[in-house]
Amino acid sequence: MKEGFTQVVKEYDVIVIGAGPGGMTAALYASRANLSVLMLDRGIYGGQMNNTAEVENYPGFKSILGPDLAKEMYESSTQFDAEYAYGNVEKITVNDNNMKTIKTDSDEYAAKALIIATGSQYKKLGVPGEDEYGGRGVSYCAVCDGAFFRDREVIVVGGGDSAIEEGSYLTQLVKKVDVIHRRNELRAQKILQDRAFANPKIDFVWDTIVTEIEGDGQKVTGVKTHNKKTGQDEKLPINGVFIYVGVEPMSEPFNGLGITDEDGWIRTNEKMETAVPGVFAIGDVRKKELRQITTAVGDGSIAGQGVFSYIESLK
Ligand code: FAD
Numbered sequence: 001m002k003e004g005f006t007q008v009v010k011e012y013d014v015i016v017i018g019a020g021p022g023g024m025t026a027a028l029y030a031s032r033a034n035l036s037v038l039m040l041d042r043g044i045y046g047g048q049m050n051n052t053a054e055v056e057n058y059p060g061f062k063s064i065l066g067p068d069l070a071k072e073m074y075e076s077s078t079q080f081d082a083e084y085a086y087g088n089v090e091k092i093t094v095n096d097n098n099m100k101t102i103k104t105d106s107d108e109y110a111a112k113a114l115i116i117a118t119g120s121q122y123k124k125l126g127v128p129g130e131d132e133y134g135g136r137g138v139s140y141c142a143v144c145d146g147a148f149f150r151d152r153e154v155i156v157v158g159g160g161d162s163a164i165e166e167g168s169y170l171t172q173l174v175k176k177v178d179v180i181h182r183r184n185e186l187r188a189q190k191i192l193q194d195r196a197f198a199n200p201k202i203d204f205v206w207d208t209i210v211t212e213i214e215g216d217g218q219k220v221t222g223v224k225t226h227n228k229k230t231g232q233d234e235k236l237p238i239n240g241v242f243i244y245v246g247v248e249p250m251s252e253p254f255n256g257l258g259i260t261d262e263d264g265w266i267r268t269n270e271k272m273e274t275a276v277p278g279v280f281a282i283g284d285v286r287k288k289e290l291r292q293i294t295t296a297v298g299d300g301s302i303a304g305q306g307v308f309s310y311i312e313s314l315k
Pocket of ligand 1: 017018019020021022023040041042043044045046047048049051052054055056057058087088089090117118119120135139140141143144145250253282283284285291292293294296
């Protein structure tokens, strides 16, 4: 055993991997059903809510800061003795007796059932200013942040389905959308392209990449662009930059279970069950249409209830 590595095997009825809104809801339901529950997360509880300045579309709160909502959810999710521990989950093994072994970077746990709630991450552009102004003008979620740019001009970076769909959605809120795309044609479905080309609020900037996001220390003030065909560099004064250059599931530790599709999204049925008995998946890591706090919470309640039935069925 390498130095500093403690191998602690502790057993639970349910282990929830990821303490975002999905995982915390699942933990609430499962612990309220009297199951022993451990939530493991490699970061602070709350998941992507911690990257959200203001949430205006979670019922019950007209407006709440993402980290505050995370704290409220954490207090609910642990009120029936669900435990929370640090752990970067690296590997899952399903034993012959259907017990699951969960290996983190430092410990090992066992559970009768597993709920995967590890979420997804937006691919980044990787340009200067992107991280610095995340949540302060740089966004990866039009549904979440579009309303903050009401009647202003914004840019959308990308040319796939998400970029065009979200760009079209934004036109309901903002004054104008410039879609900046590195190619001279879109990858999005034809029907989405037709709608976008017919939309008077959308303009396209072709063959162009964003090279830097600029700000005044508080918020985004503009972007620098480079036209790959003409070689021309420009500065666009803008306050909102929506980036859609792809999104990827955080499902790597589960690749060996045969529950992901070709892009890594975890497939489930309506009960949030995967193809492996006693392994559930919820929230953004799941193959689904809308990735939001409300939908993660909905998935979490279904899995938290379903896991109770699964454990009863083992008796
Ligand atoms: P997440 O919230 O992503 O949580 C996953 C957790 O799993 C994380 O804490 C992560 O650390 C952990 N994890 C991942 N891999 C491992 C591992 N191997 N081991 C241990 N832990 C792991 N939605 C709204 O409804 N309203 C909004 O206003 C809104 N604004 C947003 C703004 C931004 C900038 C972003 C990025 C997203 C926003 N969303 C919003 C989307 C919303 O945050 C997500 O849909 C939601 O958080 C998904 O919940 P989840 O529980 O599935 O996953």
